[in-house]
Amino acid sequence: MKNVMQNILNPALQLYGAMLYRMACPDTEVQRVQGSPLQRIRETKNMTQHQLAAAAGVSQATVAKIESGHRIGRVSTLRALARELEVSVGELLELEGGEN
Numbered sequence: 001m002k003n004v005m006q007n008i009l010n011p012a013l014q015l016y017g018a019m020l021y022r023m024a025c026p027d028t029e030v031q032r033v034q035g036s037p038l039q040r041i042r043e044t045k046n047m048t049q050h051q052l053a054a055a056a057g058v059s060q061a062t063v064a065k066i067e068s069g070h071r072i073g074r075v076s077t078l079r080a081l082a083r084e085l086e087v088s089v090g091e092l093l094e095l096e097g098g099e100n
Contacts, residue, residue, distance in 0.1 A: 037094040039067040041085050056080040 042052050042063075049067070053060040058077055065071035066081075073081075075089075082089045 036067045036069065037092055038063070038081065038085075041087055041092065042067075045085055047085075052081065052084060055084040 042049070047055075049063040050060045053063045056063075056077070057080055062071065062073070062077060063081070066073045066077075078089050078092060082092045085092065
């Protein structure tokens with residue numbers, strides 16, 4: 001049971017740690033000007049915030065706050081957004097397959 005819990009919690013903690021780091025790093029203002037990975041991926045898929053939010057089962061305000069960097073987002077929210085955008089959560093956070 002301990003290994004099962006570690007397999008569930010470790011990726012979640014890594015995601016939160018990475019997201020917190022991205023929010024605190026000095027290039028945060030640059031990232032806000034260039035747009036978030038979520039915003040770039042969403043726009044590539046020709047989706048509006050409202051369409052993505054409805055498909056993922058979250059509010060449009062949640063999507064907007066995550067894109068602007070004012071909210072981190074729950075792991076379940078990030079997974080739902082990634083699923084609807086057909087990318088991994090790592091890609092959504094630019095932890096893999098993107099510009100780090």
